Amino acid sequence: MAVEVRAFETVVIDPGHGGADEGTDWHHAREKTLTLAVAKRLENVLRDNGIPTVMTRRYDHYVSLDERADIANQYPSSLLLSIHFNATPAQSISGFEIFHFAESPSSKLVAESIEHAFIEASPARDRGVHTQNYEVLVRTNGLAVLVECGFISNKNDAAHFSTPEGQQELAET
Secondary structure, eight states: OOOOOOOOSEEEEEEOOBTTBOOOEETTEEHHHHHHHHHHHHHHHHHHTTOOEEESOSSSOOOOHHHHHHHHHTSTTEEEEEEEEEOOSSTTOOOEEEEEOTTOHHHHHHHHHHHHHHHHHOOSOEEEEEEOOOHHHHTOSSEEEEEEEEETTSHHHHHHHTSHHHHHHHHHO
């Protein structure tokens, strides 16, 4: 059975966390700050390439999961791209992971496409594409993926992603 791929016209960029929801914080790298920095750079890259974008937040404030999905759902032909960083007590672990909602085959194809872009552009370890019922993915009607850009519990990754160069590298991937 062939899978129909849904095209998107707008990318809804969702910098994870914000405000009192700080996400993870390791090695002086705070997730909510890094996700916003990468998201703003990604917005510039996409707009420079003629792709319309919408941001779920532009500054450090809390946006609920429902609000994030509602923003994406206002744009019927959109892709919600939720940006995050990972952490684990095993500080040697590094790499990126991409998640999609299991009941969205089109989102899986988008996640795999993002994975291939990361593989080609980055020396980071590919930790794969996974299904996960994260609320922001489940509540979004259209395409939706969540990207864990790297592990900031890894001292080298935290240092790299805290730099403008590391953030730009992610945005251009």
